[in-house]
Amino acid sequence: GAVVSQHPSWVICKSGTSVKIECRSLDFQATTMFWYRQFPKQSLMLMATSNEGSKATYEQGVEKDKFLINHASLTLSTLTVTSAHPEDSSFYICSARPGLAGSYEQYFGPGTRLTVT
Amino acid sequence: GQQVMQIPQYQHVQEGEDFTTYCNSSTTLSNIQWYKQRPGGHPVFLIQLVKSGEVKKQKRLTFQFGEAKKNSSLHITATQTTDVGTYFCAGPAGGTSYGKLTFGQGTILTVHP
Numbered sequence: 001g002a003v004v005s006q007h008p009s010w011v012i013c014k015s016g017t018s019v020k021i022e023c024r025s026l027d028f029q030a031t032t033m034f035w036y037r038q039f040p041k042q043s044l045m046l047m048a049t050s051n052e053g054s055k056a057t058y059e060q061g062v063e064k065d066k067f068l069i070n071h072a073s074l075t076l077s078t079l080t081v082t083s084a085h086p087e088d089s090s091f092y093i094c095s096a097r098p099g100l101a102g103s104y105e106q107y108f109g110p111g112t113r114l115t116v117t
Numbered sequence: 118g119q120q121v122m123q124i125p126q127y128q129h130v131q132e133g134e135d136f137t138t139y140c141n142s143s144t145t146l147s148n149i150q151w152y153k154q155r156p157g158g159h160p161v162f163l164i165q166l167v168k169s170g171e172v173k174k175q176k177r178l179t180f181q182f183g184e185a186k187k188n189s190s191l192h193i194t195a196t197q198t199t200d201v202g203t204y205f206c207a208g209p210a211g212g213t214s215y216g217k218l219t220f221g222q223g224t225i226l227t228v229h230p
Contacts, residue, residue, distance in 0.1 A: 032216055034217070034218075042222075044160065046218075049217055093160070099216070104150060104209055104216045105165050106162065108152075108159040108162075111158075111159045
């Protein structure tokens, strides 16, 4: 149980284009989904918190107009990197939280490796 | 803001040796979680500790939560090559809802056969 999928697993795009990444909880409903960015051999950097039916909450320093997040249902959240630039190249990982009382664990998707040329 | 510090950053061991990583929070935590990320993979939830002084075991892995609920440790007995990866601790980010977590920097474990 607690499986999260993420699509695509890797993508190469040209500078100036937009890329959409999907995150789905396959066998549970996620009250909250999170989007992280991870650089090689570094920790997870939280970008935003996404709740179904409401606007995402972005962390300080994350441009909400550049990283558009939509949480359309209890099983799907999307991250769109708009007007991508080479510095946006990174490993993007989503996670989903079942939201059971007293339980904070998150289940992570396999990640999306974005390369902007 | 809340900080979660983790040491060591790197640990190289020979197969069969023990390994311990330590996690310290600047604030008291309601719970602490541990995750493992294999090279090239994604973080996988290992365990959540809630009670002060709690100790939990998963086969060769022993997890402890400090009495003051500000520190935690993960100990692996007799490491195997399958233990290779980065181990992260994480605690609830203070004063927020929705279960946001603050992750430690992680400890990268290398096991030499």
